[in-house]
Amino acid sequence: MEWKNGKPxxxxxxxxxxxxxxxxxxxxxxxxxxxxxxxxxxAGLYVFRNVDSLLANRPDTCxxxxxxxxxxxxxxxxxxxxxxxxxxxxxxxxxxxxxxxxETGLEESSISHLSADGEKRLFxxxxxxxxxxxxxxxxQIEEIPRETSDADYYLNNLYFDTLSQRLIAGSQSTKxxxxxxxxx
Numbered sequence: 453m454e455w456k457n458g459k460p461x462x463x464x465x466x467x468x469x470x471x472x473x474x475x476x477x478x479x480x481x482x483x484x485x486x487x488x489x490x491x492x493x494x495a496g497l498y499v500f501r502n503v504d505s506l507l508a509n510r511p512d513t514c515x516x517x518x519x520x521x522x523x524x525x526x527x528x529x530x531x532x533x534x535x536x537x538x539x540x541x542x543x544x545x546x547x548x549x550x551x552x553x554x555e556t557g558l559e560e561s562s563i564s565h566l567s568a569d570g571e572k573r574l575f576x577x578x579x580x581x582x583x584x585x586x587x588x589x590x591x592q593i594e595e596i597p598r599e600t601s602d603a604d605y606y607l608n609n610l611y612f613d614t615l616s617q618r619l620i621a622g623s624q625s626t627k628x629x630x631x632x633x634x635x636x
Contacts, residue, residue, distance in 0.1 A: 477523045489521035489534070497521045497534055516542065558593065565610040567619065575619055577610050583621060 479487040486500040488511075496514040500506040520537035527533060534542040565577035574586040575596075583596040598621075609622040 476521075479524045479526065481526060487524045487532075489524050491520040491522065491537060495520045497524060567610040567612040569612050569617070569619075570614050573612075575610050575612060577621070583610065583619075 474492045475488045475490050477487075477489045481487075484502040486503065486506050488498045488500070488506075490496060490498060496517040496519060498511040499513050499515060500510070501512050505512065516534065516536070516539075519539055521534055522537050523535040525533045530546060532542075532544040532546075534544075536542070559578075563576050563578060567575045569575075572588050574588060575583065576586070577583050581598070583598060584593055585596055586593050596619075609620075611620045611622075612618070613620060
């Protein structure tokens, strides 16, 4: 509902194809951004640039897509706290962050594992058993090819050992990524 002079001026109707998208909370920041946690079919935390984008139903992004989000709060330090119905509480020390998903060019949105070298690379495994690295400076994503014999095995874990500067991938057999090749 939009309010003008203390009276309702316009209802916010989401298009039928997006119903039922049940908004359960509303958070407006000083800079005008609006966070709307939702549950049900189109669950997630929708972020709108301003009231105009909200009234036009044009969110800038949806964080935690598919997660029933029950609330959002910005603390006095500017950190974002997000509560969910089934997945606990999410904490983001700084709500200024980027999202990589299919909408922004990531081939696979189902990420099963995450690790980082602490400086310049983020490693992640997808649900289809592939391993990628994201260069944190250039923001380029590159797939790390797995050996054909390992490609069909479920990726159980990724861990970057900062002391030896090696990425360790656990599956049927644990392998270590050293530079440009996997080793047992």
